[in-house]
Amino acid sequence: MTKKQFTSAAEEVKEERLLNLFLELAKINGPSTKEQLVAEYLKKALPELGFTIVFDEAHENFNGEVGNLIAWHEGTDASIPPLFFSTHMDTVLPTEGLKPVIKDGVIYSDGTTILGADDRAALAAYLEGIRAVIESGIPHGPIEFVLTVNEQPGLVGAKYMDYSKIKSKAGYIFDSSGDVGQIILKGPYSSRIWLEVEGNAAHIALNADEGNSAFLIAANGLLNMKLGTIDEETLANIGIINGGELTSIIPGSVTVAGEVRSFSKEKLDRQLKHMEEVMQEAARKSGGKVNVRFEKKYSGFDIPKDHILTSTVERSARNIHVNPYLTETLGGADTNILNENGLTCITLGNGFQNIHSFRECISIENLINTGRLTAELIEQWYETHK
Numbered sequence: 001m002t003k004k005q006f007t008s009a010a011e012e013v014k015e016e017r018l019l020n021l022f023l024e025l026a027k028i029n030g031p032s033t034k035e036q037l038v039a040e041y042l043k044k045a046l047p048e049l050g051f052t053i054v055f056d057e058a059h060e061n062f063n064g065e066v067g068n069l070i071a072w073h074e075g076t077d078a079s080i081p082p083l084f085f086s087t088h089m090d091t092v093l094p095t096e097g098l099k100p101v102i103k104d105g106v107i108y109s110d111g112t113t114i115l116g117a118d119d120r121a122a123l124a125a126y127l128e129g130i131r132a133v134i135e136s137g138i139p140h141g142p143i144e145f146v147l148t149v150n151e152q153p154g155l156v157g158a159k160y161m162d163y164s165k166i167k168s169k170a171g172y173i174f175d176s177s178g179d180v181g182q183i184i185l186k187g188p189y190s191s192r193i194w195l196e197v198e199g200n201a202a203h204i205a206l207n208a209d210e211g212n213s214a215f216l217i218a219a220n221g222l223l224n225m226k227l228g229t230i231d232e233e234t235l236a237n238i239g240i241i242n243g244g245e246l247t248s249i250i251p252g253s254v255t256v257a258g259e260v261r262s263f264s265k266e267k268l269d270r271q272l273k274h275m276e277e278v279m280q281e282a283a284r285k286s287g288g289k290v291n292v293r294f295e296k297k298y299s300g301f302d303i304p305k306d307h308i309l310t311s312t313v314e315r316s317a318r319n320i321h322v323n324p325y326l327t328e329t330l331g332g333a334d335t336n337i338l339n340e341n342g343l344t345c346i347t348l349g350n351g352f353q354n355i356h357s358f359r360e361c362i363s364i365e366n367l368i369n370t371g372r373l374t375a376e377l378i379e380q381w382y383e384t385h386k
Helices: 015-026 036-048 117-136 214-223 265-286 308-319 334-340 364-385
Strands: 052-055 069-073 083-088 100-103 106-109 143-148 170-174 182-187 189-198 228-231 234-243 253-262 289-298 325-328 344-348 361-363
Touching: 015 106, 015 117, 015 364, 036 052, 036 069, 083 117, 083 334, 083 364, 106 364, 117 143, 117 170, 117 361, 117 364, 170 308, 170 334, 170 364, 182 308, 182 334, 189 214, 189 265, 214 234, 214 253, 214 265, 228 265, 234 265, 253 265, 265 289, 289 334, 308 344, 308 364, 334 344, 361 364
Parallel strands: 083 143, 083 170, 170 344, 182 325
Antiparallel strands: 052 069, 069 143, 100 106, 106 361, 182 344, 189 253, 189 289, 228 234, 234 253
């Protein structure tokens, strides 16, 4: 049987079916660490599409309800290298009581909850995409879904993933605010810095002369600290200042915490060292001290423009009449962690907007194109390797 006797998989994506599926999934409450209801839905839906599923024990590391879900579909041709699609099962806030509103081709909540398009849009599109592939009758290789938990607080589920359960080596993650066609080849390194500044506590009326304000030490350090856009590859921020006991007490300690992101590991380390040295100098001048702790969040990735994943998604996008474009981001995603753990994957745009807020929305066009591109990627991956 020749290829021409098959229907294109992307053409089999049913718009109304995908829209209804997204709305159904978005209404399933599953904030970070509380993804059990989402997992229960998938435990039924995925085997109906021919997948076998396993869960790991990642949740035991952070008191979650359920671990990461890895689902495997044999496909029709086992000689083709498997391709994975990944996204997260959690939302940043609850979607309980979600009332979707569709206006001018865009899906919103009614403003009382988030929509959950980040990233139930990808999850719905994957399910519809594989259903379209099956219904089209096209030959295809094995497909794997890598569905993480507790992603929103800092890619936690992926960090504790049991990677021995994943059979694929290459794949895609639809998890970006760019329209479908966005191809993110480069992501940042990221680390947190914790600066515990110590002065000397004292009462403002009883023994003020013995006081040495940790707040003032920290303030002097921050005034001399380079923050914001350091260069075209590096960002730095202070996001937490925490300390003090009473308004009548000169504070003896304060914790200052921040984060640095950079496409360059050297620049990341240089900025972290600068932040440490500036605060240490402020403490030295004032007779205080600083305890510094660094916390790695994730490593960067840089996928070549001529990689097979890149060329496949560019070709697939054009086939569904979407304009592909290559870019980079200083935002983090599970892509960082998966690449760091021996897999190779690219972040793709699926067009959600105003995420992590009650103004979150996604256009129906982007939702449908995510499903169509998923199906087309499966088809083109087979054509490339057969």
